[in-house]
Amino acid sequence: xxxxxxxxGGPCWTELGTSDVEAAKRFYTEVFGWRPETDPRQEAGGxxxxxxxxxxxxxLTPLYQESQPVAWNVxxxxxxxxxxxxxxxxxxxxxxxxxxxxxxxxxxxVAFDPGGAAFQLWQARSFPGAGLFNAPGAxxxxxxxxxxPERAEAFYTTVFGWSVNADAHYTQWxxxxxDFGGMITMDDKFPPEVPSHxxxxxxxxxxxxxxxxxxxxxxxxxxxxxTVPAGPRIAxxxxxxxxxxxxxxxxxxx
Numbered sequence: 001x002x003x004x005x006x007x008x009g010g011p012c013w014t015e016l017g018t019s020d021v022e023a024a025k026r027f028y029t030e031v032f033g034w035r036p037e038t039d040p041r042q043e044a045g046g047x048x049x050x051x052x053x054x055x056x057x058x059x060l061t062p063l064y065q066e067s068q069p070v071a072w073n074v075x076x077x078x079x080x081x082x083x084x085x086x087x088x089x090x091x092x093x094x095x096x097x098x099x100x101x102x103x104x105x106x107x108x109x110v111a112f113d114p115g116g117a118a119f120q121l122w123q124a125r126s127f128p129g130a131g132l133f134n135a136p137g138a139x140x141x142x143x144x145x146x147x148x149p150e151r152a153e154a155f156y157t158t159v160f161g162w163s164v165n166a167d168a169h170y171t172q173w174x175x176x177x178x179d180f181g182g183m184i185t186m187d188d189k190f191p192p193e194v195p196s197h198x199x200x201x202x203x204x205x206x207x208x209x210x211x212x213x214x215x216x217x218x219x220x221x222x223x224x225x226x227t228v229p230a231g232p233r234i235a236x237x238x239x240x241x242x243x244x245x246x247x248x249x250x251x252x253x254x
């Protein structure tokens with residue numbers, strides 16, 4: 001990812017909604033070396049921020065609704081959550097939660113794109129988002145897996161003003177020439193029950209070693225470590241509670 005800090009329109013944060021926060025703490029501490037800290041305030045609902053050094057890099061949260069899946073969620077930074085929520089609706093998406101204030105930290109909303117992929121909006125106040133990107137254990141790429149790529153391209157370029165860098169094999173999203181993510185079309189290889197979704201990729205020093213550690217910690221490998229032609233080495237993993245995530249070699253480009 002060519003972005004190294006939260007920028008309006010770009011990914012700024014990722015959080016895991018999980019059925020077992022304590023188990024997730026153990027797994028991700030083992031895999032990425034995170035230091036999780038749970039907000040002690042009752043109204044915070046068990047929200048847990050993971051750190052690398054002094055930098056906040058991700059969050060782990062309980063499931064707040066019965067219908068909420070165990071999954072990683074990606075947040076995009078916006079300057080005005082209410083205006084962006086209106087833009088989401090106008091472009092054919094849905095806003096299912098918020099916008100709402102989160103203490104003095106920022107303003108938050110949950111939305112779905114026209115293909116059914118969930119994402120989040122974050123208007124920063126005291127909390128800008130992740131304090132570290134592209135370093136081992138930190139967010140380094142976000143990827144949309146969708147069955148409606150044309151609708152997705154029209155939607156995200158309209159709502160966020162993203163640039164599109166596409167070839168016959170892969171589509172990359174960017175802001176002012178700085179690519180931060182991509183898009184894959186879900187074909188028949190994907191089970192029909194798997195919805196369109198955003199997948200965060202975390203940078204690591206060694207993809208193969210990280211995959212091995214994840215399995216030893218109770219996770220599974222969904223896509224074996226592989227080297228993308230003219231790209232990084234990547235793998236897709238599933239944590240013990242069922243959430244999917246990607247990892248890629250930290251010094252890879254994109």
